[in-house]
Amino acid sequence: MAGGADYDEFGLLADNAAEAGLSFGAPPPVVRRTFTVESGREVSAIVWRGTLPELMLLHGGGQNAHTWDTVALVLGRPLIAVDLPGHGHSGRRPDRNYGPWRNAEAVAAVLDQLHGRWPGRGLVVVGMSLGGVTAIRLAATRPDLVRRLVVVDVTPQVHEPARQLSAADRGAVALLSGPAVYDSFEAMADAAAAASPRRPRSAVERGVRHNSVQLPDGRWTWRHDLFDRPQGVIDFTPLWDDAAAIGVPVMLVRGADSGFVRDADADRFRQAQPGLRVEVVPEAGHAVQSDQPLALARLIEDFAFA
Numbered sequence: 001m002a003g004g005a006d007y008d009e010f011g012l013l014a015d016n017a018a019e020a021g022l023s024f025g026a027p028p029p030v031v032r033r034t035f036t037v038e039s040g041r042e043v044s045a046i047v048w049r050g051t052l053p054e055l056m057l058l059h060g061g062g063q064n065a066h067t068w069d070t071v072a073l074v075l076g077r078p079l080i081a082v083d084l085p086g087h088g089h090s091g092r093r094p095d096r097n098y099g100p101w102r103n104a105e106a107v108a109a110v111l112d113q114l115h116g117r118w119p120g121r122g123l124v125v126v127g128m129s130l131g132g133v134t135a136i137r138l139a140a141t142r143p144d145l146v147r148r149l150v151v152v153d154v155t156p157q158v159h160e161p162a163r164q165l166s167a168a169d170r171g172a173v174a175l176l177s178g179p180a181v182y183d184s185f186e187a188m189a190d191a192a193a194a195a196s197p198r199r200p201r202s203a204v205e206r207g208v209r210h211n212s213v214q215l216p217d218g219r220w221t222w223r224h225d226l227f228d229r230p231q232g233v234i235d236f237t238p239l240w241d242d243a244a245a246i247g248v249p250v251m252l253v254r255g256a257d258s259g260f261v262r263d264a265d266a267d268r269f270r271q272a273q274p275g276l277r278v279e280v281v282p283e284a285g286h287a288v289q290s291d292q293p294l295a296l297a298r299l300i301e302d303f304a305f306a
């Protein structure tokens with residue numbers, strides 16, 4: 001895939017479908033929308049199949065809404081996939097605080113703008129990594145907006161100081177510690193491919209194209225605002241209180257090959273939510289939605305709509 005400036009963000013969906021073995025006739029109705037949240041900041045989102053979504057999908061740190069493209073194609077339902085603040089096409093915060101507390105406020109503001117059309121109807125919220133802890137906060141503080149919660153490969157324990165993960169264990173998350181600028185699109189894709197061994201090169205390049213922008217000098221950089229932040233790594237453990245406060249059904253999905261959620265973390269989540277459903281997806285690392293999108297979509301469908 002050439003990295004060039006010409007780019008149709010929805011023109012690559014047929015490639016997602018082909019890699020997943022899905023039939024692809026006419027493209028589904030999908031548009032990008034912008035929502036204004038507090039202080040005039042903008043949150044961008046991809047709206048699939050109409051304006052009354054059944055699900056909201058929240059990506060991980062350093063990702064963007066397109067990480068859910070294949071899952072969205074498999075589900076075939078109306079949904080909204082959000083670019084979290086400081087990611088994708090969403091605006092950046094002056095304080096550069098992109099933790100789950102501020103993220104949840106922004107996501108709630110988006111849902112409030114949609115929610116006014118059908119008050120009392122919560123969504124199925126699916127969040128992976130940073131999106132997962134954001135979803136925990138959202139479900140605890142705005143139960144009117146969430147009817148079921150799916151947390152993908154994260155718990156509030158993920159950033160405990162004693163936890164050390166190798167670059168291989170961190171997968172594409174390790175790119176957040178790498179260079180912010182690359183001399184070429186190909187160099188950026190090479191780095192991402194090395195960090196994503198479970199994914200075909202074509203899928204990695206497509207993901208990089210969604211998540212990168214070319215600078216005026218011809219070099220390439222990531223769309224997110226996660227480099228050199230004053231906050232550094234944010235402690236998520238206070239969110240255990242939020243996990244215990246959630247009053248809707250919750251499913252935790254783990255990647256079998258991921259080290260981000262340990263057995264003790266899942267046990268603690270179950271203590272906070274005695275009815276917690278835990279699923280482990282084989283041959284998946286941290287980014288379950290990228291490594292095994294069909295399996296994740298089946299779990300979501302079974303948990304939320306069966």
